[in-house]
Amino acid sequence: MLKGLLRGAPIATSLVMLAVMLCSSAHAGEGRRIFTGTLGKMPIVLEVQTAAPTNISGRYFYQKYRKDIALSGVMQGATLVLNEGEQPYGDEKPLPQIHLNIETGKAWGEWSNDQGKTLKIELTEAELPAISAGTLPYLAKLYDAEPYEYLRLQGMKLKQGKTQTFQGYSLQWWSEPQTKTAFFEIVSGYTSEVRDRINKLLLGRLWQEVVEYYGCFSAGGGAYYLQTVKPLLIKPKVISISVGTEAYCGGAHPDYSDAYINIDAQNGKPVTLEDVLWVGQGKPLHYEERNSEQSAEVSSAYSEYRNNEFAPWLVAQLRQLYPEEMQPIPDDNCTYGEQDHWDYPTWYFAENGIKFGPSFSHADAPCAFVDWSVLPYSVIKQNPGGVAVQLP
Known part of the structure; x- marks a missing residue:
């Protein structure tokens, strides 16, 4: 009966209603x-x-x-x-x-x-129900690596929200009511196979945000987690989406972050910056910053490349393109000309090039919000990365 209920249902409505075939220990x-x-x-x-x-x-x-x-x-x-x-400071109550x-x-x-x-x-x-073949890759990974988190998601359902047209593509929004996290799937354009791959990636990220929401609240009193998702560019060749987070998960200050999902729309797969742009020697690296399973050797090589080759090159390009913005201003902490702000920038596909975002300490966080730091696609195409991504 359950299989019958799931057949033909939208991908989002059946994310955690997983078909039970066998049971195994967590x-x-x-x-x-x-x-x-x-x-x-x-x-x-x-x-x-x-x-x-x-x-x-x-x-x-x-x-x-x-x-x-x-x-x-x-x-x-x-x-x-x-x-x-945890015992509050100065409180001796058992x-x-x-x-x-x-x-x-x-x-x-x-x-x-x-x-x-x-x-x-x-x-x-704890025993976990075996997962069905159509389970989102993120949930399948959670099943193996974090059964506690997987069990937390059981029974949670997504609520269908508004539809939206963005740059000629139809989007269907979904939200998880308890955490109020939300994401969309793309319901028009691309081949059905590519669109399915894209949507599994996007809706997997929704459930990842749900897990991170609960991870934040483990900090106890005063915690909050607010998420904002925006489509930035949806084109036949590439897709970029912004995931903004404002959260307090313990510590001295709240955190504000902007992360980006960048996708090769020709095949529906996510891409890293080195997949698109490479200015180093030898074969381009492929390093996923959110993937903790990569080897220490790969991580070290990635850091060395970013610090010694990529950042100096990017600063030189930006100084040539934006000499006024890159000049230091007296008594201003936004020193954009310094290399260490560009070792690990955020990035996404924009209409006219790749938009980079500098990194700053928490005290100088407002400096990171700039609208000028775009590297034209003509420059990117002269330094192709490890994947043949067709740029706009």
């Missing part, structure tokens, strides 16, 4: 255990890292709310004694505690607070 690293069950009468998902008995960490969420509650503690005999949350006993395949214990309230905990080792 994948986890050494010492990492994931359980599902109840705290009192409330369903929860709980994760603990037990590799170091004197420094146990963990977290759990109520399935109704999905927000993390941090755990930390020690092993006392056969029992985990875990404090819930934290709620969880006493948990773990055996093969199950765990049980008790939650209590300083007011004498106790709640029973009953858990079993």
Whole structure:
């Protein structure tokens, strides 16, 4: 029956309604255990890292709310004694505690607070439903690498929003109501195969933003996460999309960031800057800044290239194209002529070239918002990258 319900449904509506074929234990690293069950009468998902008995960490969420509650503690005999949350500075009020006993395949214990309230905990080792062949690549990766996060997304559905026409292409917006994160899929143009690949990428990014939203709220009180998505360029050859984030996830200051999704619209695959532009020696590197699985050797080579070859070249190009803007201004912290602001710039495809954005410290963050730093496609085409991207 479930397969029948999913057949022909829009890709966004069935993202996490995954067809159940088999069940398997939640994948986890050494010492990492994931359980599902109840705290009192409330369903929860709980994760603990037990590799170091004197420094146990963990977290759990109520399935109704999905927000993390941090755990930390020690092993006392056969029992985990875990404090819930973090003690505010100067506050000596006892934290709620969880006493948990773990055996093969199950765990049980008790939650209590300083007011004498106790709640029973009953858990079993988490099992994940096997995923269907049509699952988004991002969710499939989450299934293998972060089963706790995958379980958090179970049962969440997207809400269909407005339709929009942008540069001749029809866009359908979707949002996740609890986190208010939103993204669109492209519903006209391109071949069906390429469009499907593009939309899997875009809607996978929506779910990634949902995961990052909850990761931010694990910081506790005062946290917030606001996301703004804008299509910048949708053309037959390339696509660029802005993902802006304003968030406070703990620490001294809020964070403001602009990230960009850049896609080769000929095949629907994401591209890095080195795929498009290469000014170094030898074969162009392919380094994905959001991919933590790349080797230390590749990461080192990437940093060396950006610092020693790319940044000096880019600064020289910008000085030639925009001599006035690149000149230092007395008593102004926006020193655009300095190389270290261009080692790792943001970038996206614009109508007339690649638009670069300089990087600045948090204190000088407003300096990063400039509208002039475009490198014309004529320059880009003289220095092609590792992928034959057809530029506008």
